[in-house]
Amino acid sequence: MHTDIWDALADLADPEIPAISLRELGILREVRTGSDGTPEVVITPTYSGCPAMGQIEDDVRAALTNAGLSARVVTQLAPAWTTDWMSETAREKLRAYGIAPPQCGSDTRSGSNVLKFSRRAMAHEAVPCPQCGSTHTTETSPFGSTACKSMYRCLDCLEPFDYFKPY
Template sequence: MQAAAIERKHAAIWRTLADLSDPEIPVVSLRELGILRDVRTGADGMPEVVITPTYSGCPAMGQIEDDVCAALAHAGIDARVVTQLAPAWTTDWMSDTAREKLRAYGIAPPQCGSSHDVLTFVRRPLSREVVPCPQCGSHHTTETSPFGSTACKSMYRCLDCLEPFDYFKPY
């Protein structure tokens, strides 16, 4: 297949999957979250859609793969889905649009990502970062549980508006 034809096919796949939403957070697309990593051509010439889970035990990955396959089939595109664990997903891969959509949906977006020094993170386990409330913007919040509605989130509560909210954990 010529390079131009491959490029057109890859572009059609990206267009087909552009608005495919995350099954756990339907206001954000897989591409905006950075889960949809790449469209490439496999060694056998078959197009491959590369997805990377937010963490290796993410229970939504089966649904995400099914949704990608269904969208491709609906568009008449023959391609396979490949789950790639390395490099590991990081919240740094989230687009600014995804962060704003999370906030508008009531989930506090991650304040930082993997670019921070791991040793600093390990040395400061008791000092929590300030997580602004996505409802009222207050910085007067507290973590109520490190376990939120999904494993990639923790539970917080705003001490001003008293609303509970999820915080997308930085990885």
């Protein structure tokens, strides 16, 4: 159901990481029928207060209009977005784009959920460099080009890179 809407939004890129679609990133959650019968496109921000959400809503509306479709865009905060919603394709595209994909989170394939209460606990985990693949890397700043990323540097190839923080 609603395949025409899914098709219209299939290649809609994330405004901050244009190499990845909103669907691959897991921001585009579902297309459903609202209680009044109107189709609804449900989006969830990567974190509360994400400044790109206004642009994402506008882009979704524009893609629907360009396809001659009508739907309401609904921002849904619960359940909170998690990097587990990212597709494997998105993770590979992040790496190819020069951003290290998130290294941990819940293991949805085994059915077990791992809950971490502190980002500090993750600081010792190896983050592979998206340029050369080395795990000889270091965090240079917990703040990256966007709030959902931190800055790292590879100690082998010396290239700086963003790391998409796991949530």
